[in-house]
Amino acid sequence: MNAGGDVWWNRPLRVLQFNFEDSLGLYVSRITGREVVEVAEKIRANVIVVFARDAWGYTYYRGGRVGPPRPGMKGDFLRELVEEAHRRGIKVVAMVAHTANKLLYMRHSDWAQVNRRGEPILLEHAPPLGEWEPQWPQLCPNSPFLEHAILEVREAVELGVDGILFDSFRYQPDPERACYCRWCRQKFREEFGHDMPVEPNWNNSVWRTLWDWRYRVVVKALSRLAEEARKSGRKVMVLYNSHPAGWAGRANRVIEEARGVLDGVFAECSEADYQPPGFIAEMVKLTKAMAGDGVKVFASRNAFHQLKPTEPLPAPALRQGLRETIIAGGDPWVPVFSSQFVLDDSWVEAVEQVFREHELLEEYIVGSEPIRYAAIVVSNIVRDHYGRLNPSLYVDETRGFYYMFQRLHIPAQYLLDKDLKKSIWSYKLVVLADTACIDDSTARVVREFGDGGRGGVVATFMAGMMDGKCLPAGGNVLADILGFELLGEPIELEWAYLNPLDTHHPLLEGLDKPILIGDTRRDMRQRLNLASIVPVKPVEGSEAPASILVPAYKFGHEYTLGRSSPPPSHEARVAGVVVRSKTVYYPWRLGANYWYSGSPRLLKLLANTVNFLAGEPPVKVEAPSTVISEAWRQGDRVVIHLLNYTTNQRILAADFTGARQPLPAYSGGPPIHPITEIIPVHNIVLHVDVKLLGYENVKAYSPLTKREYPVAVDRGRVRIVVGELEEYEVVVVEPKR
Numbered sequence: 081m082n083a084g085g086d087v088w089w090n091r092p093l094r095v096l097q098f099n100f101e102d103s104l105g106l107y108v109s110r111i112t113g114r115e116v117v118e119v120a121e122k123i124r125a126n127v128i129v130v131f132a133r134d135a136w137g138y139t140y141y142r143g144g145r146v147g148p149p150r151p152g153m154k155g156d157f158l159r160e161l162v163e164e165a166h167r168r169g170i171k172v173v174a175m176v177a178h179t180a181n182k183l184l185y186m187r188h189s190d191w192a193q194v195n196r197r198g199e200p201i202l203l204e205h206a207p208p209l210g211e212w213e214p215q216w217p218q219l220c221p222n223s224p225f226l227e228h229a230i231l232e233v234r235e236a237v238e239l240g241v242d243g244i245l246f247d248s249f250r251y252q253p254d255p256e257r258a259c260y261c262r263w264c265r266q267k268f269r270e271e272f273g274h275d276m277p278v279e280p281n282w283n284n285s286v287w288r289t290l291w292d293w294r295y296r297v298v299v300k301a302l303s304r305l306a307e308e309a310r311k312s313g314r315k316v317m318v319l320y321n322s323h324p325a326g327w328a329g330r331a332n333r334v335i336e337e338a339r340g341v342l343d344g345v346f347a348e349c350s351e352a353d354y355q356p357p358g359f360i361a362e363m364v365k366l367t368k369a370m371a372g373d374g375v376k377v378f379a380s381r382n383a384f385h386q387l388k389p390t391e392p393l394p395a396p397a398l399r400q401g402l403r404e405t406i407i408a409g410g411d412p413w414v415p416v417f418s419s420q421f422v423l424d425d426s427w428v429e430a431v432e433q434v435f436r437e438h439e440l441l442e443e444y445i446v447g448s449e450p451i452r453y454a455a456i457v458v459s460n461i462v463r464d465h466y467g468r469l470n471p472s473l474y475v476d477e478t479r480g481f482y483y484m485f486q487r488l489h490i491p492a493q494y495l496l497d498k499d500l501k502k503s504i505w506s507y508k509l510v511v512l513a514d515t516a517c518i519d520d521s522t523a524r525v526v527r528e529f530g531d532g533g534r535g536g537v538v539a540t541f542m543a544g545m546m547d548g549k550c551l552p553a554g555g556n557v558l559a560d561i562l563g564f565e566l567l568g569e570p571i572e573l574e575w576a577y578l579n580p581l582d583t584h585h586p587l588l589e590g591l592d593k594p595i596l597i598g599d600t601r602r603d604m605r606q607r608l609n610l611a612s613i614v615p616v617k618p619v620e621g622s623e624a625p626a627s628i629l630v631p632a633y634k635f636g637h638e639y640t641l642g643r644s645s646p647p648p649s650h651e652a653r654v655a656g657v658v659v660r661s662k663t664v665y666y667p668w669r670l671g672a673n674y675w676y677s678g679s680p681r682l683l684k685l686l687a688n689t690v691n692f693l694a695g696e697p698p699v700k701v702e703a704p705s706t707v708i709s710e711a712w713r714q715g716d717r718v719v720i721h722l723l724n725y726t727t728n729q730r731i732l733a734a735d736f737t738g739a740r741q742p743l744p745a746y747s748g749g750p751p752i753h754p755i756t757e758i759i760p761v762h763n764i765v766l767h768v769d770v771k772l773l774g775y776e777n778v779k780a781y782s783p784l785t786k787r788e789y790p791v792a793v794d795r796g797r798v799r800i801v802v803g804e805l806e807e808y809e810v811v812v813v814e815p816k817r
C-alpha cells in the first residue's frame with residue numbers, strides 16, 4: 081500500500097465512471113476524450129474512471145501491445161482524455177486487467193477459466209436457455225493471462241493515468257463458476273498434493289482448503305498487479321471493485337485478505353434499485369469494515385434505473401443515492417454508459433447538485449469519525465463455512481439487524497470479526513448476529529466486554545456453536561458468557577412464537593402478546609426455517625423472561641392452507657431469550673426474521689434490548705423510519721446527516737411461487753418502479769448528549785443552506801428541531817465562539 085498522507089487521493093473525491101460497453105463500437109466514434117472531461121468538469125468530478133481495455137479485448141488508446149485499438153475510435157481516446165483531464169486538474173483512473181477478454185480467449189482458449197463441466201466461465205449473465213455465444217469469457221489468473229494483465233497495468237501507467245482499477249477481476253469459489261482449468265489443477269496439486277475436489281463436500285478438508293485457496297489466488301494476483309502499478313515511482317492509486325452485494329458477496333473476503341495491497345475499494349452498488357433505501361450507505365460501511373483503516377472507499381449510484389443504462393434515472397433517486405455514499409463516509413461515484421451519455425444528458429444536473437454539496441461538505445468530512453455505539457459483527461469465514469453455498473443463510477441475519485438499527489436511528493457500524501478484539505472497546509453494544517464460528521480468544525474478549533460492564537452483547541441463534549475454523553465446537557463456546565445451558569441440537573422449525581412470561585421485564589415493555597417468528601411461505605421451494613431454535617435454558621444468574629410456543633400445525637390452515645401462519649399451541653420448555661446483566665441471547669434468528677417480515681414487534685423488541693443493555697445513544701434522532709440519519713464526530717464538532725427516503729411506492733407486487741399444483745400468476749412481478757418524488761417530513765428532533773460534546777454553549781447550523789437552528793439544553797442533552805426536511809440536510813453542532 082502507498083503509505084503516508086501525501087498521496088493525491090487522500091482528500092474527498094467525486095468520480096465520474098464513463099463506460100463504453102458496446103461490441104460494435106457504435107458510440108466510440110461519437111465521443112472524444114475531451115467531451116468526457118468537459119462533462120466531468122461540469123459535474124465537479126475530480127476523478128474520471130475509464131477503460132484502458134474493455135472486456136472484448138480492445139484498447140482505448142493507440143500504440144499498445146495488449147490488444148488492438150477499438151475499431152472506429154476517434155483519435156487516441158484515453159491518451160487525449162488523460163491530457164485534457166490533467167490540464168483541468170482532474171485525475172484519471174484506468175480500468176485494466178478484467179478477467180474477461182474475448183479476443184485473447186479466441187487466441188488462447190486454454191487460458192480460460194472453465195467450470196466443472198468444462199464450460200468457459202462467463203462474466204456476463206447469460207440467459208439460462210437457448211444457444212449462447214460467450215461474449216465475456218473469463219481468463220484464469222493462474223494461467224499465462226496474468227503476465228498479459230501485468231502488461232496491461234504497465235501500459236496504462238505509461239499513459240500517465242493516476243490510478244488503476246481492477247473492475248472485473250473475478251475468480252469465484254462457487255461451484256458453477258469455480259475454475260478447473262489445467263493451470264489451476266496443476267497448481268493445487270503441486271501445493272497440496274491432492275486433486276481439486278469437484279463436488280462440494282464440507283466434511284472434506286481438501287474441499288475447504290480449495291475454497292479458501294481460491295481467495296489467495298485472487299489476492300496474490302492483485303498483489304502482483306499492484307506491485308507493477310507502483311513500479312513507476314509516481315503515486316498511482318490501486319483500486320479493486322468488490323461489488324459487495326454481487327457475486328455472492330465473496331469479494332468481501334478478497335478485500336479482507338487484500339488488506340495492505342489496495343489503496344481503495346470501489347463498492348459497486350448496482351443493486352440499489354431493488355435493495356432497501358439505505359443500501360448504498362450500508363455497502364459503504366460493510367466495505368469499510370472489510371478494508372480496515374486507511375483504505376479509501378467509493379460507492380456508486382448508477383445514473384440509470386435497474387438494468388436500463390440507456391435511460392436516465394429520475395433525479396431525486398440519483399441525488400439520494402449519491403448522498404447515501406456521503407453520509408456513510410464514502411466518496412461518491414456515478415457510472416454512466418456511452419449510450420446515455422449521447423442520448424440524454426438529464427442526469428448531469430442532478431449529479432452536479434450533489435457533487436457541489438460534497439465540495440461544500442469537505443470541510444466537515446476530513447478527519448471525521450462515525451459515532452460508534454452499536455456494532456454488528458460480520459464474518460467472511462462464517463458466510464463461507466457456515467452459510468456455504470447459501471450465503472443468505474447467514475447474511476440475512478446481519479442485514480436484518482442493520483436495517484432495524486437504521487429504522488430506529490441507532491448509530492450502527494459493521495465490525496469485521498477479525499477486528500473485534502481490537503475495536504470492540506469503541507462500542508457500547510456488540511451484536512453477534514448468528515456468528516456461528518468463534519475462536520477461543522474472541523470468546524474471551526466478548527466475555528471481558530460483557531462482564532466488565534463496558535457494554536452489552538446481543539447474540540442470536542447459532543452464535544458460538546462452532547469454533548474458529550467453523551467446525552462443531554462440541555457445545556457452545558459462548559454458553560457461559562451468555563448464561564445458558566444447551567439442551568440439545570438445533571430444532572428446525574418454520575413457525576414458532578416468542579411467549580412473554582415476565583411482561584414487566586424491560587425487554588418486553590409493550591410486548592405482552594405472543595410474537596410470531598417465521599415468515600409467509602412465499603416461495604415454497606426455499607426452506608428458510610426462519611423459526612429454527614437452539615434449545616437452551618438459563619443457568620443460575622440469568623433468566624428467561626420469554627419462552628417458545630410451538631405451533632399447533634406444521635403450516636397454517638386459516639386463510640391459505642399450507643402458506644399461512646399456524647396458531648400457537650403448547651409451550652416448549654426452552655427459553656425464547658436468555659438475559660444476564662449485560663448480555664441478551666435470542667436462540668433464534670431475530671435479524672433474519674425482521675429482514676423477511678419487517679415486523680414492528682421485532683423492531684420494538686430490538687429497541688427494548690438496546691435500551692436495556694446500552695441505554696440511550698449519545699445522538700438520538702426522532703424522525704420517521706424513512707429518514708436515514710448518520711452521526712459523525714469531527715474534533716469538537718458533531719455532524720448529523722439526515723437523508724429523507726419518504727418516497728413514492730417502489731415495489732408494487734411480488735408473486736407466490738412453488739406450490740405443488742402451480743397456476744400462472746395473475747400479473748407478473750416484482751415490478752420495481754424508480755423513486756420519482758421525495759415527500760418532505762417535519763419536526764425532526766435531534767438530541768445530542770452534552771457528555772459527548774463536552775460543552776453546553778453550542779450552536780447548530782447547516783453548511784448546505786446556511787440555516788441556523790435554535791438550540792435548547794435540557795437534562796444534559798442538546799435539543800435541536802429541524803422544522804422541515806426536504807431531501808437532505810446536514811446539521812453541525814459546535815461550540816459557540
Ligand SMILES: [Zn+2]
Pocket residue numbers: 192193194220221222223259260261262263264265
Ligand atoms: Zn484456472
